[in-house]
Each structure stands twice: as C-alpha cells, then as structure tokens.
Amino acid sequence: xxxMKQKExxxxxxxxxxxxxxxxxxxxxxxxxxxxxxxxxRHGVAVNIIIASVKAGLVLFVFMRLKYESLFFRLxxxxxxxxxxxxxxxxxxxxxxx
Amino acid sequence: MGTxxxxxxxxxKGVLSWILSTDHKRIGLLYLYAVLGFFLIGxxxxxxxxxxxxxxxxxxxxxxxxxxxxxxxxxIMIFFFIIPGVPSSLGNFFLPLQIGARDVAFPRLxxxxxxxxxxxxxxxxxxxxxxxxxxxxxxxxxxxxSIKTPTNVSGTALAAFIVGFSSIxxxxxxxxxxxxxxxxxxxxxxxxxxxxxxxxxxxxxxLATPVLAITLxxxxxxxxxxxxxxxxxxxxxxxxFEHLFWIYSHPAVYVMILxxxxxxxxxxxxxxxxxxxxxxxxxxSGLSIATLGYVVWGHHMFxxxxxxxxxxxxxxxxxxxxxxxxxxxxxxxxxxxxGSVEIKPPLLYAFAFIFLFSIGGLTGLVNxxxxxxxxxxxxxxxxxxxxxxxxxxxxxxxxxxxxYRLPKMTGRMYNFRASTVACIVLFIGxxxxxxxxxxLGWQGMPRRYxxxxxxxxxxxxxxxxxxxxxxxxxxxxxxxxxxxxxxGEKAGNNPWDGTTLEWQxxxxxxQENFEKIPHITRGPYSREKNIL
Amino acid sequence: MQALVxxxxxxxxxxxxxxxxxxxxxxxxxxxxxxxxxxxxxxxDFSGSSSELNRVIGTFNTLILITSSFTAALSLSEIKKGALxxxxxxxxxxxxxxxxxxxxxxxxxxxxxxxxxYPGSAYLNEMAHGKVLFYSLYFVMTGIHxxxxxxxxxxxxxxxxxxxxxxxxxxxxxxxxxxxxxxHFVDIAWIxxxxxxxxxx
Ligand SMILES: [Cu+2]
Numbered sequence: 100x101x102x103m104k105q106k107e108x109x110x111x112x113x114x115x116x117x118x119x120x121x122x123x124x125x126x127x128x129x130x131x132x133x134x135x136x137x138x139x140x141r142h143g144v145a146v147n148i149i150i151a152s153v154k155a156g157l158v159l160f161v162f163m164r165l166k167y168e169s170l171f172f173r174l175x176x177x178x179x180x181x182x183x184x185x186x187x188x189x190x191x192x193x194x195x196x197x
Numbered sequence: 198m199g200t201x202x203x204x205x206x207x208x209x210k211g212v213l214s215w216i217l218s219t220d221h222k223r224i225g226l227l228y229l230y231a232v233l234g235f236f237l238i239g240x241x242x243x244x245x246x247x248x249x250x251x252x253x254x255x256x257x258x259x260x261x262x263x264x265x266x267x268x269x270x271x272x273i274m275i276f277f278f279i280i281p282g283v284p285s286s287l288g289n290f291f292l293p294l295q296i297g298a299r300d301v302a303f304p305r306l307x308x309x310x311x312x313x314x315x316x317x318x319x320x321x322x323x324x325x326x327x328x329x330x331x332x333x334x335x336x337x338x339x340x341x342x343s344i345k346t347p348t349n350v351s352g353t354a355l356a357a358f359i360v361g362f363s364s365i366x367x368x369x370x371x372x373x374x375x376x377x378x379x380x381x382x383x384x385x386x387x388x389x390x391x392x393x394x395x396x397x398x399x400x401x402x403x404l405a406t407p408v409l410a411i412t413l414x415x416x417x418x419x420x421x422x423x424x425x426x427x428x429x430x431x432x433x434x435x436x437x438f439e440h441l442f443w444i445y446s447h448p449a450v451y452v453m454i455l456x457x458x459x460x461x462x463x464x465x466x467x468x469x470x471x472x473x474x475x476x477x478x479x480x481x482s483g484l485s486i487a488t489l490g491y492v493v494w495g496h497h498m499f500x501x502x503x504x505x506x507x508x509x510x511x512x513x514x515x516x517x518x519x520x521x522x523x524x525x526x527x528x529x530x531x532x533x534x535x536g537s538v539e540i541k542p543p544l545l546y547a548f549a550f551i552f553l554f555s556i557g558g559l560t561g562l563v564n565x566x567x568x569x570x571x572x573x574x575x576x577x578x579x580x581x582x583x584x585x586x587x588x589x590x591x592x593x594x595x596x597x598x599x600x601y602r603l604p605k606m607t608g609r610m611y612n613f614r615a616s617t618v619a620c621i622v623l624f625i626g627x628x629x630x631x632x633x634x635x636x637l638g639w640q641g642m643p644r645r646y647x648x649x650x651x652x653x654x655x656x657x658x659x660x661x662x663x664x665x666x667x668x669x670x671x672x673x674x675x676x677x678x679x680x681x682x683x684x685g686e687k688a689g690n691n692p693w694d695g696t697t698l699e700w701q702x703x704x705x706x707x708q709e710n711f712e713k714i715p716h717i718t719r720g721p722y723s724r725e726k727n728i729l
Numbered sequence: 730m731q732a733l734v735x736x737x738x739x740x741x742x743x744x745x746x747x748x749x750x751x752x753x754x755x756x757x758x759x760x761x762x763x764x765x766x767x768x769x770x771x772x773x774d775f776s777g778s779s780s781e782l783n784r785v786i787g788t789f790n791t792l793i794l795i796t797s798s799f800t801a802a803l804s805l806s807e808i809k810k811g812a813l814x815x816x817x818x819x820x821x822x823x824x825x826x827x828x829x830x831x832x833x834x835x836x837x838x839x840x841x842x843x844x845x846x847y848p849g850s851a852y853l854n855e856m857a858h859g860k861v862l863f864y865s866l867y868f869v870m871t872g873i874h875x876x877x878x879x880x881x882x883x884x885x886x887x888x889x890x891x892x893x894x895x896x897x898x899x900x901x902x903x904x905x906x907x908x909x910x911x912x913h914f915v916d917i918a919w920i921x922x923x924x925x926x927x928x929x930x
Contacts, residue, residue, distance in 0.1 A: 112806055121799035128791050128923075132784070135928035147924035154795075155917045162802040163913045171376070172747055179751050182404060183758045185492055187765060189507065190440050193495070194766050196504035302741045369748040377741045407752040411759035415869070423849030424865035425858075426763060432858020437766060441759055 120161045205708040219304035225290030235277035242270040247664040263647035264333035271336025283456035294699035295389045297380025302373040310366040317359035324349035340427035340435045354413040361406045368402030382717035389697040389721040394459025397487040401448045409445035443494035451490040457594030465529045468544040469536025472722040475528040482521035500574045515565035542616040546597035553589025578638025608704040609685030615677040623670030629663030739903040746907040750914045767862045774859020779929030787927035797826035798916040801909040811899045824885040877915045
C-alpha cells in the first residue's frame with residue numbers, strides 16, 4: 100500500500116559480518132571435501148547436502164540480506180522449499196513403488 | 198474528465214504508439230488482439246479436424262497431416278489462447294484499475310512479456326513452414342516418440358519455452374503490483390474477486406511455469422545432443438518427462454480456470470444487484486484450488502505405468518479439488534437467490550459458463566477415479582471433458598468477461614439482441630459439437646486418429662454439424678463486438694451499475710486511470726456509492 | 730502530455746527480483762528432481778562417474794565462486810556507505826572471478842570432451858546407463874549454471890558502466906543490489922551442484 104511504503108533500506112551489513120560469513124563458507128567447503136574423502140558411503144552424501152544447505156542459508160540470510168527483509172520473503176522461500184519437497188516426495192512415490 | 202488513454206500516444210505515431218507503449222491498458226488491448234488472432238487460427242484448425250472426422254476414411258487430409266493438425270490445435274489453443282487469454286488481456290487492463298493503481302509495478306517488463314508472447318507465437322507458427330514440418334506428437338510432446346520424430350518438435354518446444362517466460366514475467370508483475378500498489382484503504386479483503394483470482398493465478402504462473410521451462414529445455418537438448426534423460430535406450434525414464442510435464446501442466450489448468458471463475462464471481466453479484474455471497478469463502482477456495490492443484494498432476498498418468506501407490510494418492514487428492522470448485526458454484530447460486538436478477542448479455546454468458554463448466558467438472562470426477570479412468574483414458578471422453586472445462590469453462594468465461602468489460606475498454610456498447618442470439622447459438626452448437634464425444638469415448642473411440650470404424654459414424658457426423666453451428670455463433674458474437682467499436686452507442690461510465698473501482702472512472706479510462714489515487718472505505722461489492 | 734509520475738520504489742524492484750529468483754529455484758529444481766531419481770536408480774554408476782571428475786578444479790571453483798559472492802556483497806555494503814570507488818573495485822573483482830570460473834569450466838569440459846565423453850558420443854553411449862545419465866546431467870547442469878554465470882558477468886559489466894556515469898550511486902543502488910542478488914543465487918546453485926556432482930565418493 101502506498102501509505103505503508105518503506106523508505107529505501109539503508110541498513111548495511113557490517114564488513115566484519117561479511118568477512119566472517121565468507122570465512123565460514125570457505126571452511127564449510129573444506130569440511131565438505133574432507134568428509135567426502137574419508138566417508139565413502141551414502142551417509143557422506145547426506146551430510147554434504149546438509150552442509151550445502153547451511154552454506155545456502157548463510158548466503159541467503161547474510162549476503163542476500165534476507166534477515167533484513169520482510170517476513171513475506173522468508174515465507175515465500177519456505178513455500179518454495181515445501182513445493183520442491185512435495186514434488187520430490189510425490190515423484191518418489193511413483194519411482195520407489197513402481 | 199481528462200483525456201482518455203487512446204489519445205495519449207506518448208509522442209509516437211500510428212502502430213508504434215501501441216507496440217512500444219508501456220501503458221497497461223494499451224498492452225492489455227495488444228494482448229487481446231493477439232490472443233484472439235491465435236484463437237481464430239486454433240478454431241480454423243479445429244474445424245478442419247472435425248471436417249476430417251465427418252466421415253470414416255480419408256475425408257480431407259491424410260493421417261500424417263491430421264497428427265499435425267491436432268498437435269498445432271492443442272499447442273496454439275493452450276499456450277497461446279487459453280493460458281494467457283484472461284490474465285494477460287482483461288487482467289492487464291483491469292488489475293490496476295481495480296486496485297486503484299496507475300499502472301502495474303513493472304510497465305516495461307509488461308511490454309517485454311507481450312513481445313515475448315508474439316515472438317513465441319510466430320516461432321510456433323513457423324514450424325509449419327520450416328523443414329521437418331509441424332510437430333505430430335500431440336501437444337503433450339511425450340517422449341520417446343517426440344525424441345525420434347523428424348518433425349519440428351524442438352521449434353515447438355522453444356515456442357512454448359518463450360511463452361512460458363512471458364507468462365512468468367506477467368505473474369511476477371501482477372504479484373508485485375497487488376502487494377505494493379494497492380490504493381490506500383484497499384485492504385486484502387476489499388480487493389475485488391477478479392483481482393483475487395488474478396493473484397492466485399499469478400502464483401501458479403510463477404511457481405509452475407519454471408518446471409515446464411526446464412522440461413522443454415531438456416527435451417530440446419535430448420533431441421539436439423542425445424542426452425538420454427527420457428530415452429529408455431540410454432537408461433532414461435520417459436515417465437520422468439510425463440511427471441515434469443504435468444507438474445506444470447496440471448496447475449496450468451488453474452491458470453486457465455481461476456481467472457474465469459473470477460470473472461463470473463464479479464458478474465453474478467453485479468447483475469443480482471446484491472453483494473456477493475461468501476466473499477471470503479470464494480477467496481479461500483480460489484487459494485486452495487491453486488494449492489491443491491499443484492499436487493494432483495499424476496491423474497494424467499494412471500495408464501502410463503506409474504506405481505499403484507501413487508495412482509491412489511493422486512486420485513484421492515484429485516477428488517479433494519472438487520470441493521473448493523463446488524463451493525464457488527454454490528456461492529454464485531446463493532448470490533443470485535432472492536436477488537433482483539437482470540438477464541443482460543454478460544449474465545447470459547455466465548449462465549452458459551456455469552452449466553458447461555459443471556458438466557466438465559462432474560465428468561472430471563469420472564476421470565479422477567482410477568477404475569473408470571483406465572476405461573476412458575485416451576478416448577474421446579477425455580476430449581469432451583477437456584473441452585467442456587476449458588472451452589465451455591475458460592473460453593465462455595472469457596466471452597463473458599468481454600461482454601462485461603468491452604464497453605469500459607472502448608467506451609461503446611454492443612447490440613444486446615445480436616449478442617443474445619450469439620450466446621444461444623454458441624451454447625447449442627457447443628453441446629452438439631462436444632456432447633457426442635462423451636458417447637463416442639464411452640463406446641471406446643480413441644482420440645488422435647483420423648479414421649474410425651463405421652459404427653462411430655453417426656455421432657461423429659452430428660459433432661461436425663455442431664462445429665459449424667458453433668463457428669456461426671462465434672462469427673455473430675465477434676462481428677457484433679467488432680461492430681460496436683465503430684457504430685456502438687456511447688456506453689457511459691457505468692452501464693451495468695458495477696460497484697468495483699473501474700466503473701467509477703470514465704469510459705474509456707483516462708490515461709493515468711485516476712486523477713487522484715482514491716481512498717477506499719468500503720468492500721468491493723458494497724452498494725454504497727461514491728468512492729472517488 | 731505529462732510524463733508518467735514515478736510511482737514505484739526500490740522495494741517493488743527488489744520484490745520482483747526475489748520472485749524471479751524463486752522461479753529460478755524451481756527451474757533448477759526440475760533438474761535436481763531428475764538427478765534425485767536417476768542417482769537413486771543408478772547409485773553405483775553415479776558415484777563411480779563422480780570420482781572421475783576433476784575434484785581439484787571443482788573445489789577451486791567452489792572456493793572462488795564463494796569469494797565472488799562475498800565481494801558482490803561487499804560492493805553493495807560499500808556503495809551504501811557512499812564509497813563508490815571501492816564498490817566499483819569489488820564489483821570488478823566479482824566479474825573477474827566469474828570469468829576465471831568459466832575458464833576453469835572450459836578446461837574441465839575440454840578434458841572430458843577430449844576423452845570422448847560428452848552427451849551423445851559413441852564412446853559414452855557404450856558405457857553403463859547410469860554413467861550416460863550422470864555425464865548428461867553433469868554437462869547439462871554445469872552448462873546451464875555456466876550460462877547463468879555468463880549472464881551475471883554481462884550484467885556486472887553494464888553496472889560498472891552505470892557506476893561510472895553516475896546512474897548507479899549511493900542513493901540509487903537498486904540495480905546493483907538486484908544484480909548482486911542474482912549472483913548470490915548463482916552461487917547457491919553451485920553450492921548444491923558441487924557435492925552432488927563432484928563429491929559422491
Ligand atoms: Cu489435471
């Protein structure tokens with residue numbers, strides 16, 4: 100609504116936070132490669148996907164400033180995750196029980 | 198009143214003042230003409246198909262040409278008429294007017310959508326003239342055949358890919374517009390129902406179309422490089438194409454039908470001179486149709502060799518979709534109950550819609566039960582069901598919307614007598630054309646064949662006669678509407694005594710819609726006057 | 730005729746961008762669905778082929794792409810402070826890293842193609858079904874991702890010019906912000922592609 104229009108968002112993430120996030124992302128990448136090296140079964144893959152999701156979360160919330168955005172954006176992100184999960188689940192209902 | 202938007206050429210001359218304009222009203226009209234153009238092509242192809250099926254054996258075309266006819270008919274009608282039809286033309290024109298905005302959120306993106314739509318349409322048509330010829334796979338483009346056929350499947354897939362992009366851009370434009378540009382006081386539950394359905398539709402467009410885009414791209418790559426994703430010879434699974442295809446294409450059905458329901462939900466209260474019955478129930482049923490519609494795609498694959506478990510689950514959820522659709526029909530009827538109903542052309546078309554769509558919906562239940570589906574899958578029963586929902590439903594709602602809103606768009610009124618005659622002819626022709634198909638399907642006549650055994654002759658013959666009556670109805674209707682542009686009487690600002698915002702501005706609307714952004718103090722169907 | 734009054738603001742533009750990114754997520758989602766189904770069906774072939782990919786290049790590309798995401802975020806934070814010079818430098822670094830990423834991708838692809846491994850090659854078609862599908866997914870997914878990287882680089886170059894001529898500036902940074910959002914998304918897509926393609930064993 101026009102009356103509710105916010106002013107341009109001037110909050111800026113401190114460079115310290117950005118650097119910290121960057122280093123965390125690099126370390127998590129290292130961790131993921133290390134896990135793939137030592138753990139060769141499918142658990143390793145699952146753990147690596149979880150680590151990837153943590154990394155994606157960091158990028159989304161810090162770099163993409165989702166923590167500053169309105170609740171609406173986060174809800175839609177949730178909606179997308181639910182949508183993708185539902186599609187995967189229903190497709191596997193076919194693939195696994197065929 | 199100030200100048201109407203036809204006079205605002207933004208300094209451009211002639212046709213350029215249209216095809217380069219970012220005014221949502223001009224773009225809405227551009228879409229309207231383009232969409233009707235493709236509809237005309239689709240109708241002609243449809244008539245040719247009926248002519249071929251008029252008698253057993255070869256009548257006018259051979260088997261190969263018939264395959265191309267039904268493929269092109271499907272591609273053009275679905276991707277270029279019925280999906281963009283209402284949202285892009287009427288939606289574009291009326292969405293900002295209904296919420297008290299000057300334009301959509303991204304006017305240039307809006308123009309880009311139209312251009313992409315036109316380019317996609319030309320790409321689809323060009324497959325007819327390019328080497329390889331038009332596709333012969335059916336509009337669903339199922340592999341493995343679509344991988345092997347030498348016809349122009351890739352060109353068709355590319356066209357659908359581009360038009361999908363156009364659809365996504367329209368969707369995200371509408372969502373942003375509705376979230377951000379509503380006039381002060383226009384709360385969510387003061388939004389007109391047409392806007393609400395455009396909102397639900399926009400979400401489906403945004404959430405489902407990308408899946409179609411990647412599916413078509415993968416099909417193109419499959420044909421170009423032999424990636425093997427859908428090719429059983431390389432370990433790929435053709436059923437994965439069907440899954441991906443219907444993950445989009447079932448929700449797309451709701452892109453077609455939700456705005457149609459929105460049109461009807463506005464017209465019924467206007468001509469009953471009452472506020473709508475169960476406003477919130479209609480809103481939430483629209484949203485739940487959009488949500489449930491996302492997880493029922495498997496009902497197109499009952500006979501494809503999908504697992505039994507998933508068939509049962511998909512069948513069950515499909516039955517659930519009937520509930521919110523039923524709620525809407527109930528609300529429309531309850532709105533008319535004890536209202537002072539005036540039967541003017543828009544309401545007449547709305548009646549035709551409700552009747553035809555109900556038949557389409559009820560026969561949908563026959564399809565959604567696995568046991569009966571196995572019997573009628575791939576027969577003319579499906580063709581009939583589909584046309585009752587999509588043509589009798591979405592198509593007739595589009596005509597309804599045109600009769601309701603064209604006087605606002607052009608400022609001219611059409612002839613009531615002619616449009617009443619057209620509606621009756623259309624209704625009769627429609628039923629003569631499509632009802633025999635239910636019988637044919639039930640007797641086991643498969644679709645997509647140019648020939649049939651003699652025992653199916655009678656119903657096919659009747660159906661073809663029906664197609665001519667329907668075509669006559671279309672002719673009367675469009676001539677009458679076109680004539681109104683030149684010879685129609687001035688319609689006045691509010692010919693139907695409508696209550697939503699667009700009826701409070703002049704006809705045709707002024708160039709920036711409102712001289713001053715209105716302040717909204719009442720619900721959309723409240724009969725208190727004067728908001729502007 | 731007076732010009733249309735500007736009635737939209739940066740929040741609208743950002744919302745449009747986010748919605749577009751959500752559609753991108755579903756676009757990639759379609760490929761991930763195929764990946765999930767085929768990697769379940771042919772798990773042995775998938776991990777076998779995965780170990781044939783160049784893990785060093787894969788890891789290197791992951792590290793630099795993350796770094797470029799960081800410099801893009803830094804560029805935005807700098808421009809909001811009014812430090813246009815350092816914003817430009819950060820953005821330039823981002824685009825350069827994108828180019829390096831593509832060069833590495835080119836080296837990686839050429840090596841595979843040099844061995845006769847590419848979708849539709851006779852050599853690949855002789856192999857087990859799971860391998861054919863893995864390599865097709867590998868080429869298509871990294872290819873579509875690389876295409877997104879290419880678009881991102883082009884957008885950044887345009888924005889660099891806009892920074893120079895003053896179109897993008899301290900109090901008008903939405904174009905930069907949206908471009909950065911897009912780039913972060915490209916980064917996220919790679920964050921998932923990396924373990925799924927390179928680290929199955
Ligand atoms: Cu369906």
